[in-house]
Each structure stands twice: as structure tokens, then as C-alpha cells.
Amino acid sequence: MPELARVESGSFDAVYSSHNVEHLYPHEVPLAFKAFHRVLKSEGLVVVTCPDLQAIGERIASGDILSPLYTSAAGPVSPIDVLYGFRPAMQKGNLYMAHHTGFTLSALKEAFARAGFKAFYGFRRPNRHDLWGLATKASVTKDELRELGKIYLTPV
Template sequence: MVQPAKSTKGPLLDLLHVGCGQKRPERLPACFRTPAWNEIRFDIDSAVEPDIIGSITDLSLIGDATMDAIWSSHNLEHLNSFEVPLALAEFRRVLKPNGFALISVPDLRAVARHIVTGQLDKPLYHSAAGPITAIDIVYGHQLSLQHGNDFMGHRTGFTADSLGQALCESGFPEVRVHTGSNWDLWAVALMPETSEEVFQHLSGVMQ
């Protein structure tokens, strides 16, 4: 089991960073880039040297109600649609009663509007991995797949409504989904004892 990190100033808040990729603390949302948070890196790809190796559909190496927050950036779309409820149930299981999950995924509705104009291969934006096209968003980053990284394939997708519904059906009592600025969706899912002040705290992050 993962043991919470300790500090001479008191226990840190444990952040489970699922699908973490290469270690880049500067790419964490600003709310997690403070001394209060202890990042626990979780990824299916051993090459990125995570703290824990595994699939987000099975977080059995992590104890129940041990994490203060989960950060999931562009991970759920890599699952088959029938696996999404498994992953979300695991998120809820490992979160403390006053924890929360911050999630981002591609916005298929926004991308579809672009696709119908016929601009399938035109870059929509530039990322650290290079230009991102509609094909990359729908099917996975093509350059990474070309280089043999099969973990980058996409197997499902979301609209704001479907993401919110999936989170609610997984037992999160309060969920809010917002449209981002890079053809993405952002969601915050609260546990039963989490203060709604979290929404205000994260308002500047979800964009």
C-alpha cells in the first residue's frame, strides 16, 4: 500500500497523478504545485518510471480512502468505453471522504464541429509533442503511435454530458464539467464530505 508522506510540519496532502507520463512537475495544475502536495505518480508505462505501475482500471496497490486528490489528464479516452466505469469506481474508492478528482479529456463535440468543415489534418493547437490535429484527438497521437507507443491510442470519447453522467453514475455526489480552451473538457468530482469551496478554488485551473 502507498503510505502517506510525512513532514516535520505535518502530513502532506497526497495527490495520485494517474497516467502521469514523464516526470514534469511544472505541468501539474497550479493548485498542486505547492509544498502542501505530495505527488504519487501512477502509469501503465514502466518507461516513464512512475512510483506505481498499473492500469487506472485497477488501483488495487492503493488502499481505500487514502488519497486527498486525483489528477487525471487525458487518460480516460485511452480506455474502452466499458472500462471507464471501472476506472471511475477506482478513483472514488481510493479518495478520502473529503477528497476530489480533477479530470480532463478531449471534447469530442468541439472536435466534431471542426471535422465537418473538412479540416481533419489541420493542426488545432500546438503541444509539447508538436502540432495536434483532429485525427490525433479522436484516435490518439499519430506520431507517438507511429513510433510504437501503443499506449497513446484512443478507444473512447466524451462530450460534457457523457462525462458528467459517467462520473455521477460512479457515485460522485457533486460533479461539474466545463469546456476548456484546447478542445478539451475539465471536470471536478467531489466526494460526500468535500466542501463545495473546491469548485471556487479550482475555477482558475479549469480552462
């Protein structure tokens, strides 16, 4: 996160993080989310996607930790890979693939609230084993968010 320290405060409209936050240690998550908050403009937003530990936990509770959940371009990914990091990559020396923390939807929401975000909207995709969250620096209602969606998410 030292790299974010070099970014001017209030200089970005949005931050996007796809499958990065689970690689942080738990004590680094608040620092990262506060850095996201700092670099955003007043109407800025963050979009985060990460593994859904609730979905993974349900699979683990069935006793199955090794059967693939899905197959990625790098190969099959099992529940144990989602918990601790992608084992084949780590076996090759890519230890940056290790996972150090994880989230349920409520834990992700709480992490954003503690970092100063005013609104959080998120959803789970249990069949895809992931979470998606959108946090805003300013208070935004669901209706206002829908309007943003009409502007930015209209199919081309």
C-alpha cells in the same frame, strides 16, 4: 487499473487525471471511475481533463480533419489525432497513445454519476479543445465549491 487495487480504500484526498481517461476502452471507464471513488476519503475529489469531443466534432463537421488544432511539444495535433491518438507517436511504435474512448461534458458527468460521485462541476474550453471536470464523493454545492476555491485556488 490493477495498480489501483493495491491502494487502500479511503486513503486519498484527491485524484488528478490529465489526458488519461481517453486511453481507456469504454468498458474500462466505469472501473477506473469506481476505483477513483474507492480510493478517495469521504470528502475527496477528482479533477479530470480530457479532449472535448464536441469541439473536435464541430471541427470535423466542417470537413477539416488534418489541419492542426494546435502545436504540442511533440508537434502539430489535428482532429484525427484527438479522435484516434497522436499518429506520429503511434507510428514510432508507441501504441499506448491510441485513444479508445472520448467524452462530451454531459458524457463525462454521467460517467462520474454512475461511479457514485455525488456532485460534478465541469466546463468546456472549446478554443483549447478540452474538458475539465471536478467530481466529489460528497454532495457539494457551488457555494461550497467556491469557498474551497478561495482556500485552494487563491493566487500566490
